[in-house]
Amino acid sequence: MPEERVQDHYARSGSGGAIAIRIIAALRAHAGGDVAITPETLAPLDHFHGRGVLATEKLVALLEPLAGETILDIGSGIGGPARWIAAKYDCSVTGVDLTAPFCDAARELNAASGMADRVRILEGSALALPLPDASFDRAYSHNVVMNIADKAGVYREAFRVLKPGGRLVLSHVNAGPNGPPEFPVPWAAVPENSFLATDEETRRDLSSAGFEILTFHDTTPTTGTAQARHKLETEGPPPLGMHVLAGEHFLRLQINSMRALEDGRTRTVEIVARKPA
Ligand SMILES: C[S@@+](CC[C@H](N)C(=O)[O-])C[C@H]1O[C@@H](n2cnc3c(N)ncnc32)[C@H](O)[C@@H]1O
Known part of the structure; x- marks a missing residue:
């Protein structure tokens, strides 16, 4: 297989314009042509990680954003979490993402939902954030570092752009004890694009970047994954889901991802870290 870049x-999802049109059309088909386009109504379609907006809510409970603060989303996808946090907490969110069509889609959805003044999207790498030092109160990254080999580099960049005392919240997939997952998975079609760290490596990389680790939780569901997978396999995806962004083939990726969790090949973790004041 030819080498595939992250x-x-x-970018298989199409151009940014096409993604935004597809998402808004799916929402209107489901909720009616006059549905308001808001971070709330878009939420089943634009939070690109397992358990959707519920997982964003969990992350935000750890992030504790305050009104007026500057927040950074590292690997912001099509911007669902950034819009949702900016709208709910009245803060300004900057998203940085490597995939140009996702950045374009995020900007279009910002405009369509009236959030363009509070959510800024920059195309760039987590390994070289196009942002000044000490410019954010808080930062988060949700299901992104699985695509990046140099995780210490990501954490160093997050540390650089956070203000002293700033908080970093990570929610992502780490390696399980039972070998690699079966590919494709939602973050990678091929093993060459998947970099799952152990907890030990994650702690080491965060500490070497200068962070204090405040909490580190294994959030792998202990029940319910097999039932959820079975439902997906037998009933298919709900009308509003990630397949609208990622295409019908995404179902197989989701099923593989659930199986990997069930089999102990992957684990989900949530981490809160702090740049010393
Ligand atoms: C599974 S999506 C998650 C998107 C978003 N965090 C969310 O939860 O809705 C992973 C995202 O990470 C981005 N990404 C992967 N490697 C990156 C890198 N080196 N720098 C910035 N973004 C990256 C991809 O472009 C993609 O948008």
């Missing part, structure tokens, strides 16, 4: 994996 951006190519995600």
